[in-house]
Amino acid sequence: MFLRNWTPCAVVGLLVSTALIACEDEATPAPPETSASDAGTTNGADASKAEDAAPAVQDSGTTAVNGCTSFVDRTADGDARELTWDFSIENAPGRCLKVRVGQTVVWNGDLTTHPLNVDGLTPGDLKLGAGSASAVFTKAGTFGYVCIKHPSMKGAVLVVE
8 A cells, every 4th residue: 555654744744735736726816007007196096186095106127125126106295205113014015115306204103112224324314203203315216224123124215306
């Protein structure tokens, strides 16, 4: 008999492996693509009127910084440029943010528990407040940021002219 000398764990492992291989053949639906006509809009609507809708995400065309290759566009006047600075940032689409030169980004959270470091900024560029930090980005580029104590809390700000 083929299985006589096999342990129960080996048999279960073989069955699980077979099931996983069978699952790999199932198709996974692709996310919808955004057309060029949707750039700067949210789901085909005016982004300034769709506060609850997901913002437009644009490819930076640059090398990834802190895992960011696409950025949530917050360049329009009146767009919110505030980030919740806690562990939820790890999966937040807005952790990769696109702004214009001269705009301010705010990180709201406990900066004692989660000290913030922004690449390319001097300590004087990062303004600390009660439960927040903010920075005015004065030059174009991609600025990575990270929690000094928790490296999984990271993102980037793409600053454009």
